[in-house]
Amino acid sequence: MTIDRTTLRWNGWGPVKQENPLPADAPQWAWIEEALGVSRLPSTPAVALHDIRLPHSRLSEDVLGKLRSICGDNQVRADDYERAFHARGKSYHDLLYLRAGKLDMAPDAVVYPRSADEVLAIVKLCAEEDIALIPFGGGSSVVGGVNAMPKSLGGAVLTLDTTLMTRIIQIDKVSMTARIEAGIYGPHLEEQLQSHGVTLGHYPQSFPLSTLGGWIAARGAGQQSNRYGKAEKWLVSAKLATPKGFWTTEATPASAAGPNLNQLVAGSEGTLGVIVEATVKIHDLPERKDYRGYLFKTFAQGVEAARRINHAEIPVAMVRLSDAPETYFFQALSSSGSGGLKSKLQRMYLKMKGFDDAPCLMLIGHEGSKETVVWAQEQTEAICKRLGALALGTGPGKRWYHGRFNGPAVRDPMMDRGLGVETLETSTRWSNIANLHDKVVGAITDAIAANVPEQNARGIVMAHVSHSYPDGASLYFTFVFPRQLDREVEQWQAIKRAASDTIEMNGGTISHHHGVGADHVPWLGEEKGEIGMSILRATKREMDPKGVMNPGKVLG
Structure with a gap:
């Protein structure tokens, strides 16, 4: 299928026939x-x-x-x-x-x-x-x-x-692994796994239109990565077709027999060979799911809540915190524009509670057994409330979960109206989150202002924390701007360069889960270092002597 x-x-x-989310x-x-x-x-x-x-x-x-x-x-x-x-x-x-x-x-x-x-x-x-x-x-x-x-x-x-290679070859419910061909799309993969009572749990925003092999090749992250892990965490073993023949990486639960070569495959982006199948970790289907929202008065308070949740080792599936511009933008975008009594009452209530300035929305998701989810939800809510958050209940969480894959569809109608819509992401330590957030928002804002078609035009720059760890978290930036129609690519290059240079100079990675591709090649060397790059180049030469595999990507 x-x-x-x-x-x-x-x-x-x-x-082609999908409904336009923003008609004329x-x-x-x-x-x-x-x-x-x-x-x-x-x-x-x-x-x-x-x-x-x-x-x-x-x-x-x-x-x-x-x-x-x-x-x-x-x-x-x-x-x-x-x-x-x-x-x-x-x-x-x-x-x-x-x-x-x-x-x-x-x-x-x-x-x-x-x-x-x-x-x-x-x-x-x-x-x-x-x-x-x-x-x-x-x-x-x-x-x-x-x-x-x-x-x-x-x-x-x-x-x-690879999309005709869609078989689930084996499901091992004793070891909780599955061996799967790499060309299978996300929905088909989960449909097949869930018919056996198990799940991979990897749901990137591209889930309906992306494949298992692509997730591994780009070192991808699903929206519930706090529970299920990024691709390099759930990858057990991979089989690649290379110019030198088939290569299958080790599949033991743990080994001290040298470096784990799965880590060369995850993030290789087709430059070493074609991933034809993979063995991955699977999980029992969660008995219960609970997604709900919290409103913070400041982004800093929300970041502190996410940090404390991670350090308390509470088993969450997702902690997603939008900054104030993103919270406002998506509220405005989803609004009918009609105002009305309900929205007025909501604004009055938030003002009464002290949230009339620039609140930030956090969504927290829990998945697992009933007992675990109930306990974890109580613990995360207590942390949020101690930091002054307003509990919004399950409504915001359900709305997000229902429409979590719809975001990319908004870009096409915006591009039909002369707008640019771009994203980029990074990760850094908890102690550097605020600095990196502010520096990148400022760099993108300034670069847009210097490259707009009208004198008073400007961009909308927003961000969220969407994947978190004991030592830090990712930052995902989205920005909307009026295009310079006579120099669209040059405009993009200027903004991209400003943002990426700022990330590099302020302690962030050039990519948390999108990969390197061709666009991030200029910044990879600084991150990996001279010795690291020489190791990657030597691996490429050994695996692909003629350089035919996906040229121009990762190493340039």
């Missing part, structure tokens, strides 16, 4: 114009595929014939739609090119293998023919991780799509 590619947007997010007559547009300080929002529709001329394929008929002999005629695609769909990922930067019809970076063909043996044969053929090979799962990368980049100027590019 997989997703029919033709039902998806090749230059946007989600199904939505009342939120007037608020957005006012918030951004623009006189009007222009119409900037995407170019239709039939109006685009793709570059001529650089793959010879001989090579195409060999590919067909490996996996069948129908599994080798070179039509415009397949090439366009696999040209880039889903970052804002990618969409600037895709929506403008700039498809110079498109694969020469796309191949859909159905087994690990077929993948290995394709990998070896690309190595023999010196063809760049791009592993592709759901294609949801937001850092340029699946872009069809050649090895060198004019070189051929083949994209290998």
Whole structure:
């Protein structure tokens, strides 16, 4: 079971026929114009595929014939739609090119293998023919991780799509592990696991349109990572098809036999080989789930609550804290704009409780046995109340849980109206959270102000803590801004550079869970150090001597 590619947007997010969350007559547009300080929002529709001329394929008929002999005629695609769909990922930067019809970076063909043996044969053929090979799962990368980049100027590019490899090979309920093919989409994976009473528990925002192999390749994090862990935590073992043959990493529960090589696979982003299957940790389905909201008067109080919850070792599934701008933005975006008695009464009540300035919303989720969830919820609520939080009950938690995968769909209508919508994330120590938050918000705000189409225009910059640990937490930034339509890519580069330089100079990682891809390459060396980079380069040379595996990513 997989997703029919033709039902998806090749230059946007989600199904072609999905409902527009911000139609042209939505009342939120007037608020957005006012918030951004623009006189009007222009119409900037995407170019239709039939109006685009793709570059001529650089793959010879001989090579195409060999590919067909490996996996069948129908599994080798070179039509415009397949090439366009696999040209880039889903970052804002990618969409600037895709929506403008700039498809110079498109694969020469796309191949859909159905087994690990077929993948290995394709990998070896690309190595023999010196063809760049791009592993592709759901294609949801937001850092340029699946872009069809050649090895060198004019070189051929083949994209290998794993999404016909969807089997759950084995579920071991004694050891609580599952062995699964890497091309399976999130919903199908969970449907199959939950039919056996177990779950992986990995729910990134891209969950409906991303795959197991992609989660591992990018070192991804699900929204409930406090309970279930990031990809590098739940990965037990991986099998890769490499130019040198199959490589399967160790699968023991623990070992002192040298470094754990799973940590080379998680985050390798297809540069060492194609992940064809993985053994992962699974959990019994939780007996109870409890998600609820708390309102803090300041972001600092919310951060302190998250820190105390982690240090108390309370078994939470999620602690998510929005800063004041994000709390306000998503409240305004979800509002009908009609005001009314209910919203007035809410504002009066919050003012009476001392929350009339700039409150911050925290969502806390618990999953597990009934007894554990009840106890943990009592403990977290006590910590929040001691820090002055207002308990909002389960309503905000239920609303978030119901719509937790819908956020990316808002970007397309915004881009149709001349707006940029971008995200980036990092992590740092608890003692540095406030400093890094303020410095990055300031850097993005200033960079937007220096690159806007109108004199009084500005951006909306917001952030949240979404994954936390005993020693620190992640910070996830979202910003909306009016595009400079005559220099969109340059505008993005200026903002991205300012934010990334600030992260690097202020004790943050260049990526917490999005990966490196092509976009973060300039900052990786500073983080890893000279010796660390030499180790990564040596591994790449040993695994992929000709450099055909996903060139231009991670190491540049």
